[in-house]
Amino acid sequence: MTLFLPQRDGAGLRAYEPRAEPRGPAGTGPLTSRTVFSAAHVVADPCADVAPDGPAALDWDATLAFRHHLWSHGLGVAEAMDTAQRGMGLDWAGAAELIRRSGAEAKAVGGRIACGVGTDQLGPDAPADLAAIRRAYEEQLAVVEESGAQAILMASRALAAAASGPEDYLEVYGHLLRQAAEPVILHWLGPMFDPALDGYWGSADLDAATETFLEVIAAHPDKVDGIKISLLDARREVELRRRLPAGVRCYTGDDFHYPELIAGDEQGFSHALLGIFDPLGPLAAQAVRVLDTGGTQGIEGFRTLLDPTVALSRHLFESPTRFYKTGVVFLAWLAGHQDHFAMVGGLQSARSLPHLAHAYRLADGLGLFPDPSLAEARMRSLLTVYGVPQ
Template identity: 60%
Template sequence: MAKLILPKSDRTLYSYEAKNYTPFDIPQDKPFESRTAFSAAHVVADPLSPADPTLNAQIDWDKTMEYRHYLWSLGLSVAEAMDTAQRGMGGLSWDGAKELISRSIKEAKIVGGNIASGVGTDHLEPTPSVTLDDVEKAYEEQVSFVEGEGGKIILMASRALAACATGPEDYQRVYNKILQNVKEPVILHWLGDMFDPALKGYWGHTDIDQAMEVCLQIIKDNESKVDGIKISLLDAQKEIDMRRLLPNSVRMYTGDDFNYPELIKGDDQGYSHALLGIFDTIAPAAAAAMHAIDADNWKTYDALLEKTVPLSRHIFEAPTFSYKTGVVFMAYLNGHQDHFRMIGGKEGARSIVHLSDLFVMADEAGLLRDPDLATIRMKWTLELAGIEQEGR
């Protein structure tokens, strides 16, 4: 196998050869029993579209749906049209999300795959003139669409609500109204400001403990309409604290891409289910680990997931909202798409040093399913950055 010439952060170069792939043991047609595991799925850009990728990027629907079928084939559930799919922040618009949700729900029904879709207010610009009434109507519009498609809902945080709310009571008003009118229980999504700076102070407080109290009260007031809550705060203890305070009928879904192995494993007082962006990247390891839980084989579980943590922490390092670049790069290395292009032109959001380190960490975690192909594609990426490779 060819060696790569990779860069370090101090600008020196070194030689590396990928060699660590081992197949994952994933039973076929056997659903997970002990945990529900959602992978937030990325979208594949259409690289041949003449549209401006930063203003009107187009999606390769065939490849995007093909990836969702891959996740379902492993037994994973799909969390659709979330931030991993570049929802908002100059990426996937609500119009694009509607088509993505509609297509994905139809594909899920064909294969019996589990799917839940993101509902937010991203078609509402968070300007100073936005009111709580506007936020409620925006949420209601998206809820109506997903329910009309026969889909389950993940109720995402709202930038517009964060911009116009004056205190906790405004969050309670909006969430109480929306939750009282949904047809089926939803998954709430508390996204930290490390993922989206516009959500700072969500639930009416910058203090996490105070914010948690507001969120918990909303859940208790609407318990029959809440399946669970996903929190993405990258703070394992805060998640554990909240998990222990939830009503018995409400699940905790970890969104902690730094500490997921220990949170999913749990303790004598409970555990978290999973709704993770990193499960897009480590899908086969994640699926094998869920089966290991069902077999009560914690040694295998630990071995499978612990070696993925350095990769995940690297992909989600600050600025955390750029993690989507690493997710798509891994899909490219592993042959799930034929190019490294992203909607919004976000393939340029991480440095060549970051991508090189990602390659090494993915190999060390055994996640490069075809090391020869991954090496060739890494070589092309390095050469585009001006790093000459051996045998060029």
């Protein structure tokens, strides 16, 4: 049945004919040519009586079921990252419980998992010194290692506020890497994702910041499995990737240029740790399996599948980029992975109805919904709530 969707240019409603059939099955089995993580969202408990700035209440069954969905397609899960609303509704207590539960589920099914280690238990109000920041990181690192997951050392708002220059980053990260039990992933999250991280690594000049970042890695190459770069700058990622020590991987976090970065060039390629692979999970896995076949045909087939998804990703991650989680959860609801469109902290209201309608149109066109009729019915119900006539 026809849907009438609001347009982003204010030109009223436009008729849209939803897709009748989903994509075919995406296949199963391990991914071999690239290591691929999906940064997974959390499912709020819509019946919990919580304030927007209170502790998060999660629907644990639906949250963990979504992780099993990703593992079933051969993807790794990047847990308790910004996609899970770390720093935007999910506090450290909730993140710690999420890490423990997801770690146990991963162990039970043999799923790959890596979890975010940060300093968010320090809170945003009281300034912290470097000793307190080290202790906060250490506390979270211990929880992740005890869960059996790989650690992702996330960028710290507290460190960005407290550091007086590059030497403070070298000291804090060096301290953490020396005590990490296993090689970690270092995460450089740009200010477009979190404005509080502007000037990370001791400089707002990205060239200078890159040198400090590389100095950290060079001092501890045996403790760095890889780096996740989320700067939305493909050229910079490629240049940085080429300067990594042997054995240190680059995991792209670039939700604008991921097909070309994963496909790579004559001098190498990026693995992936991406928020957009939450809604794209099965299709992303299918594309990597084609890439696994090797050669020019494998690359061309990979790009044929994944290039058309970039328009949706750029839409979800448009400025202000940090609110991309709203679109991710919206698509999970339409796809049937959860029964409601409610988010931790009330962030379902962070994007406009025209934004959401365009996300639906793009995702439906890609065949992302396992049951297109369910997605259509849920989109229609949302339009009704907003008073849009159908």
